[in-house]
Amino acid sequence: MSDIYHFSRGSAPLLISIPHLGSQIPDAQRARMTPVGQQSGDTDWHLDTLYQFAEALGASVLGARYSRYVVDLNRSPDDESLYPGQTKTGLCPTHTFRGEPLYQSDAVLTDDERAHRVQHYWQPYHAKLREELDRIRAEHGTVLLWEAHSIASVLPRLFEGKLPDLNLGTADGASCAPDILAAIGERLPDCGYTSALNGRFKGGYITRHYGSPADDIHAVQLEMCQSTYMDESYPYGYLPDAANKVIPVVEGLVRAALAQTLARKR
Numbered sequence: 001m002s003d004i005y006h007f008s009r010g011s012a013p014l015l016i017s018i019p020h021l022g023s024q025i026p027d028a029q030r031a032r033m034t035p036v037g038q039q040s041g042d043t044d045w046h047l048d049t050l051y052q053f054a055e056a057l058g059a060s061v062l063g064a065r066y067s068r069y070v071v072d073l074n075r076s077p078d079d080e081s082l083y084p085g086q087t088k089t090g091l092c093p094t095h096t097f098r099g100e101p102l103y104q105s106d107a108v109l110t111d112d113e114r115a116h117r118v119q120h121y122w123q124p125y126h127a128k129l130r131e132e133l134d135r136i137r138a139e140h141g142t143v144l145l146w147e148a149h150s151i152a153s154v155l156p157r158l159f160e161g162k163l164p165d166l167n168l169g170t171a172d173g174a175s176c177a178p179d180i181l182a183a184i185g186e187r188l189p190d191c192g193y194t195s196a197l198n199g200r201f202k203g204g205y206i207t208r209h210y211g212s213p214a215d216d217i218h219a220v221q222l223e224m225c226q227s228t229y230m231d232e233s234y235p236y237g238y239l240p241d242a243a244n245k246v247i248p249v250v251e252g253l254v255r256a257a258l259a260q261t262l263a264r265k266r
Contacts, residue, residue, distance in 0.1 A: 012058030013140035019073035037102035169203035175211025176218035
């Protein structure tokens with residue numbers, strides 16, 4: 001067992017990664033944070049519950065324990081911008097998605113502090129991710145990496161208006177085979193939710209870095225609006241009635257992508 005991540009091993013060529021699941025903040029960091037920062041508000045809340053169908057699919061599941069306010073596991077270790085020209089949330093954020101300061105002082109994040117967080121929190125998660133992708137590909141000849149994410153539906157600092165409910169990203173087609181994305185896309189028009197393919201969210205660092213169709217590693221990111229399954233206001237409660245409607249849709253997308261991934265190896 002790791003204190004950095006949760007992991008369960010499955011039997012299918014499917015790895016579900018939830019890098020923003022964690023909400024833990026080390027005590028030393030918490031003591032320097034604002035009350036808003038201590039709430040870990042930009043966590044991808046409850047996705048472990050939403051993706052409970054993963055076990056029935058035979059998926060392996062990797063989820064973070066620590067908050068993205070400690071270090072963002074879906075950012076490059078050199079903090080390169082994912083979307084040049086747009087607001088950057090950063091490897092070690094200093095503000096919430098709404099622009100509220102996370103720390104009582106701007107001097108908290110030194111280069112040494114950032115380096116420590118990358119070494120202690122970022123690297124172990126990515127080492128496990130790489131290990132499992134290689135293991136699954138060696139066992140099955142192919143692997144589908146499903147990046148599970150969620151976000152508040154309205155964040156003027158990051159995007160205009162309300163975000164579509166379901167946002168699929170494959171780095172503009174570079175991170176997975178076209179037929180896998182097509183299999184997902186076929187299910188979207190009649191799913192009952194608004195959607196976008198490679199729109200505002202095209203996939204973060206993990207999708208872009210690990211997705212390699214030529215090497216039989218196919219990565220897809222789903223960024224879904226939290227309004228589809230939870231209360232977007234503190235304390236961020238789970239809404240079972242809403243969740244029970246969207247879960248079959250999400251499961252259907254994952255099943256379609258997995259089926260097409262398997263079909264490519266037959």
